[in-house]
Amino acid sequence: MFNCTNLTDLTHQSTLTNSGTDLSCVQNATYYIINGNESKVNENRFLSAVSPVADVFVGLYLILVMLLSTTFNGLVLGLSFWKRKYMKTSDMFVVWLAASDIGHPLTAYPMVITSSFMHEWIYGDLGCQWNGFTSFFFGVSSMMTLTTMSLGRLMYITHANIVRHRGRLIVAGLLGIVLFSALFWATSPLLGWGKYGPEPFRLSCTLVWDFPDRSFVTSSFVFVLGVPLLVMIYSYGRILGLAMQTRHRRLKWAPKTKENKLWEKKEIRLLKITVIMCLTYVMFWSPYTVVAMIKSYANHIYISPTVSLIPCLAAKTSHVANPIIYCLLNKNFSRYIPLLFAKKRKADDVEDDPTTQTLPLRGGGAADYDASSPMAMTPE
Numbered sequence: 069m070f071n072c073t074n075l076t077d078l079t080h081q082s083t084l085t086n087s088g089t090d091l092s093c094v095q096n097a098t099y100y101i102i103n104g105n106e107s108k109v110n111e112n113r114f115l116s117a118v119s120p121v122a123d124v125f126v127g128l129y130l131i132l133v134m135l136l137s138t139t140f141n142g143l144v145l146g147l148s149f150w151k152r153k154y155m156k157t158s159d160m161f162v163v164w165l166a167a168s169d170i171g172h173p174l175t176a177y178p179m180v181i182t183s184s185f186m187h188e189w190i191y192g193d194l195g196c197q198w199n200g201f202t203s204f205f206f207g208v209s210s211m212m213t214l215t216t217m218s219l220g221r222l223m224y225i226t227h228a229n230i231v232r233h234r235g236r237l238i239v240a241g242l243l244g245i246v247l248f249s250a251l252f253w254a255t256s257p258l259l260g261w262g263k264y265g266p267e268p269f270r271l272s273c274t275l276v277w278d279f280p281d282r283s284f285v286t287s288s289f290v291f292v293l294g295v296p297l298l299v300m301i302y303s304y305g306r307i308l309g310l311a312m313q314t315r316h317r318r319l320k321w322a323p324k325t326k327e328n329k330l331w332e333k334k335e336i337r338l339l340k341i342t343v344i345m346c347l348t349y350v351m352f353w354s355p356y357t358v359v360a361m362i363k364s365y366a367n368h369i370y371i372s373p374t375v376s377l378i379p380c381l382a383a384k385t386s387h388v389a390n391p392i393i394y395c396l397l398n399k400n401f402s403r404y405i406p407l408l409f410a411k412k413r414k415a416d417d418v419e420d421d422p423t424t425q426t427l428p429l430r431g432g433g434a435a436d437y438d439a440s441s442p443m444a445m446t447p448e
Contacts, residue, residue: 127184200264355379
């Protein structure tokens with residue numbers, strides 16, 4: 069008879085097959101295998117699968133991330149509202165991104181934090197569905213916003229005249245795609261295509277990556293992660309290429325004046341922001357994607373709950389990175405931050421940054437584009 073008195077995780081364990089084990093003695097198990105088929109054990113499936121020290125660390129870490137995300141994204145939203153008369157239509161991408169990045173921590177993190185300190189998921193199946201839905205909804209929303217933002221910025225350069233006359237319609241259409249995509253992908257598991265369930269460490273909920281029907285998992289990998297990444301690489305790569313062509317024309321037909329030096333500085337900033345943006349996207353989400361793909365397509369490879377916890381926490385940190393990359397590195401944005409706390413100063417007293425002015429491309433057509441961030445904070 070197989071002894072399961074101290075067994076904590078039976079996932080991927082084949083030793084129970086035909087062993088005659090009394091399932092009533094199984095503690096803290098999520099799956100058992102009988103004749104090669106996995107069956108879910110409901111008892112204790114929400115009990116933490118990591119050490120109490122790791123539970124406390126998760127709670128404290130998410131408190132820090134939630135505070136930073138709320139502060140930075142709240143600053144973006146507050147400043148955007150305060151300077152709304154100076155905002156361009158394209159700045160709505162930044163507002164939407166900040167709303168997504170603040171929505172996830174506020175709606176999902178408190179449940180994970182309290183469960184971490186209780187050393188188990190305390191909100192049951194219904195709470196698990198809600199936590200999985202909100203996490204996936206805001207995650208997809210953030211990714212799709214980054215993608216449509218890159219397309220929008222490219223269109224502002226390559227089709228300046230069209231955007232100038234139909235900018236509001238284009239931005240509204242792109243943000244409509246973001247909302248539809250987020251609702252579609254996040255709602256599908258609730259309707260039977262895919263499934264939400266506890267993470268391997270059982271302190272939060274997400275997609276069940278090893279769900280027998282892998283069509284949803286495969287589709288989400290392709291259309292939520294793969295395609296957006298390719299679109300971002302293409303868009304910003306082309307923007308960089310056009311900027312370099314502009315620099316070449318300026319150096320060829322004009323002397324290297326102070327103005328040309330400013331354009332060169334602008335292009336360097338563009339390169340830095342592009343590289344940081346792509347690397348951050350890959351850095352925060354790739355580890356989680358790799359673990360999820362292993363769970364989906366190579367579930368014979370065992371990944372401990374503690375190891376699976378690390379990429380999950382890394383992905384959640386992206387909500388702090390986004391406002392820093394897209395807004396706080398923009399001089400045109402950051403210079404207004406002190407004005408939020410100094411009421412006697414007027415925003416109009418701050419001089420424009422010459423390196424964030426319009427970048428002429430394609431035969432001198434003006435494009436509404438800021439090399440460091442779309443949040444230009446200049447009149448339309």
